[in-house]
Amino acid sequence: MKIRIKKAGLMATIQDLGRHYYLSQGVPVSGVMDSLSAQIANLSLGNAPNDAVIEFTQSGASFVTEDDVLLCLSGAGACLKTEAGILPSNCPLFVPAGTNLYLENAPPGCRSYLAIAGGWAAPEVLGSKSTYVTGRFGGLDGRCLKDNDILNSSGNLTATTMVIWDSLKGGAINHPKWSVGRALFLPDARNTIRVMRGREFNWFDGPSTSSFFSQEYTLGHNSNRMGYQLKGKPIHRVFEGELLSTAVTPGTIQVTNNGDLVLLMADCQTTGGYPRIAQVAAVDLPLCAQLKPGDPINFKEISWKEAEKLYIERELDLRKLALAIKQRYNVE
Amino acid sequence: MTDLAGKNNLQVYPLSECALTIEFRKSIDDAIVTRVNAFDRLLNKKGMPGMYQTVPAYASLTVFFDPLILLNSSLPGKTGFDKARNYLLELNEEIGLSLELEGSSLITIPVCYGGEFGGDLEYVAAYTKLNNEAVIKLHSEAVYKVCMIGFIPGFAYLGGLSPALEIPRKGTPVKVAPGAVGIAGSQTGIYPLETPGGWQIIGRTPVCLFDAKRSQPSLLKTGDRVKFEPITFSEFEKYSGG
Numbered sequence: 001m002k003i004r005i006k007k008a009g010l011m012a013t014i015q016d017l018g019r020h021y022y023l024s025q026g027v028p029v030s031g032v033m034d035s036l037s038a039q040i041a042n043l044s045l046g047n048a049p050n051d052a053v054i055e056f057t058q059s060g061a062s063f064v065t066e067d068d069v070l071l072c073l074s075g076a077g078a079c080l081k082t083e084a085g086i087l088p089s090n091c092p093l094f095v096p097a098g099t100n101l102y103l104e105n106a107p108p109g110c111r112s113y114l115a116i117a118g119g120w121a122a123p124e125v126l127g128s129k130s131t132y133v134t135g136r137f138g139g140l141d142g143r144c145l146k147d148n149d150i151l152n153s154s155g156n157l158t159a160t161t162m163v164i165w166d167s168l169k170g171g172a173i174n175h176p177k178w179s180v181g182r183a184l185f186l187p188d189a190r191n192t193i194r195v196m197r198g199r200e201f202n203w204f205d206g207p208s209t210s211s212f213f214s215q216e217y218t219l220g221h222n223s224n225r226m227g228y229q230l231k232g233k234p235i236h237r238v239f240e241g242e243l244l245s246t247a248v249t250p251g252t253i254q255v256t257n258n259g260d261l262v263l264l265m266a267d268c269q270t271t272g273g274y275p276r277i278a279q280v281a282a283v284d285l286p287l288c289a290q291l292k293p294g295d296p297i298n299f300k301e302i303s304w305k306e307a308e309k310l311y312i313e314r315e316l317d318l319r320k321l322a323l324a325i326k327q328r329y330n331v332e
Numbered sequence: 333m334t335d336l337a338g339k340n341n342l343q344v345y346p347l348s349e350c351a352l353t354i355e356f357r358k359s360i361d362d363a364i365v366t367r368v369n370a371f372d373r374l375l376n377k378k379g380m381p382g383m384y385q386t387v388p389a390y391a392s393l394t395v396f397f398d399p400l401i402l403l404n405s406s407l408p409g410k411t412g413f414d415k416a417r418n419y420l421l422e423l424n425e426e427i428g429l430s431l432e433l434e435g436s437s438l439i440t441i442p443v444c445y446g447g448e449f450g451g452d453l454e455y456v457a458a459y460t461k462l463n464n465e466a467v468i469k470l471h472s473e474a475v476y477k478v479c480m481i482g483f484i485p486g487f488a489y490l491g492g493l494s495p496a497l498e499i500p501r502k503g504t505p506v507k508v509a510p511g512a513v514g515i516a517g518s519q520t521g522i523y524p525l526e527t528p529g530g531w532q533i534i535g536r537t538p539v540c541l542f543d544a545k546r547s548q549p550s551l552l553k554t555g556d557r558v559k560f561e562p563i564t565f566s567e568f569e570k571y572s573g574g
Contacts, residue, residue: 020385020396021385022385022485024385024386024388024481024553024554025481025486025542025548025549025550025553026481026483026484026485026487026542027485027544027549028485125545126544126549134525134527135484135485135542135544138544199353244389244391244392245389245390246353246355246390246391246392246394247347247351247353247387247482248347249347249348249350249351249396251348252347252348269483271387271480271482272482279346279347279348281349282348282349282350304346305411305413307349308399308411308412308413311349311350312400312412315400
């Protein structure tokens with residue numbers, strides 16, 4: 001199974017769930033920005049959750065199927081269209097060879113994930129297929145996809161994937177009646193992001209910390225896979241100490257010396273020296289991944305205990321989803 | 333006398349749902365760096381349910397884990413965070429007073445100082461009221477310790493810079509070449525990749541600091557000791573060529 005990219009759009013990269021074993025050598029996690037959508041796309045095909053997907057940014061990309069393929073699109077950056085009309089997201093799609101497909105605007109988000117039966121083929125670099133463009137490794141030669149790239153499935157289909165394939169293959173585009181209710185996990189567009197207090201929360205004055213939870217911020221134009229600029233009232237410090245550089249992680253919200261907020265995302269550096277006002281709840285990071293420059297964002301506090309509970313629930317729900325799809329196709 | 337083995341100067345806080353940080357002390361101190369590394373080695377030897385990576389820094393150690401595995405473990409505590417914290421505080425009691433690091437190596441790194449490779453050498457000399465030769469001598473005769481790897485893949489923060497060479501970083505970062513050797517504050521370091529950087533660049537090494545194709549991609553790791561050896565431009569070229 002393979003496709004040829006006709007237009008890569010704004011930014012398209014191969015990603016999986018990240019490179020987790022080299023943080024101590026300064027290697028960022030990378031991986032998909034929206035891990036919920038990427039996993040839904042994979043699980044819908046009977047793939048493993050960590051299989052490589054293509055992360056597309058907003059609309060404008062297009063590709064052609066070179067063979068008969070089994071695909072799934074999830075996320076909120078675009079919908080998949082043929083000349084004949086819109087195709088459903090969050091369910092397996094059989095698409096015959098020679099079909100032109102377009103990612104077009106409609107949903108309100110930023111990023112979409114295209115999975116293929118068996119996952120996209122890419123060499124593992126430091127235990128992951130994720131592209132890290134700054135380091136020029138991972139994915140396709142460490143770079144963004146470009147026009148005319150050919151992308152193949154790994155060809156390693158699970159038993160579930162093979163049953164799905166057999167149930168849909170034929171001469172025309174085909175899909176089942178079911179699709180995954182992505183909105184059951186998270187609403188498509190919610191701009192209130194749940195956060196926990198960061199280690200240096202008390203370094204800032206009362207008016208600043210209360211406005212952090214009450215005001216609306218806007219995503220700055222200099223926002224990318226490394227981090228987001230959040231435009232709003234500057235945060236003032238009461239404690240003027242220097243923080244000794246220590247580990248940071250995607251979801252960490254730092255306050256720069258000018259009082260500006262930076263929300264660290266998938267390709268962020270492994271350590272940082274700016275005080276941390278908050279940490280985004282892991283379950284809400286996929287919502288952040290769907291924000292575009294200019295979008296509003298605001299924060300609501302939850303406890304660390306609540307965050308861990310939500311995280312565990314999300315993980316268990318994803319496992320239940322994988323099992324439910326298996327059972328639907330009578331694979332044990 | 334610092335209470336190095338005591339747990340009263342340990343603070344444990346969550347970094348995310350999947351990570352917690354053990355903070356040893358809020359200042360840079362050679363003994364603390366050694367202690368972070370001793371703890372890191374012990375933890376990696378003993379393991380922890382669900383743990384997949386640790387990130388040692390100047391005075392802290394961050395432990396990354398899968399909360400689901402941790403929660404299903406028999407460690408005491410109601411939440412994943414509590415279980416990890418209890419386990420790590422107990423482990424802290426096991427660190428002996430002998431904190432000498434086994435396996436930390438002395439790595440010599442050749443550097444071509446000044447000229448086109450060290451565009452800020454003259455500025456550093458002027459700022460520190462030394463001449464170029466004295467800056468090179470002070471920089472290359474010290475033995476440094478890798479306090480932390482961070483910022484970009486393979487970037488080592490080296491402690492042990494001569495106080496005579498302390499200098500503020502640049503106001504605005506500029507593009508630096510791979511292998512560029514810089515100083516800022518009381519630290520020195522080498523940029524592994526071409527990147528914007530704010531440190532004052534005094535030379536460049538032909539050695540590859542980070543290569544994703546190596547099994548140990550970063551040449552330096554926390555706890556290593558490093559020495560710089562001045563080389564000429566033609567030695568640099570010879571090194572790069574073969």
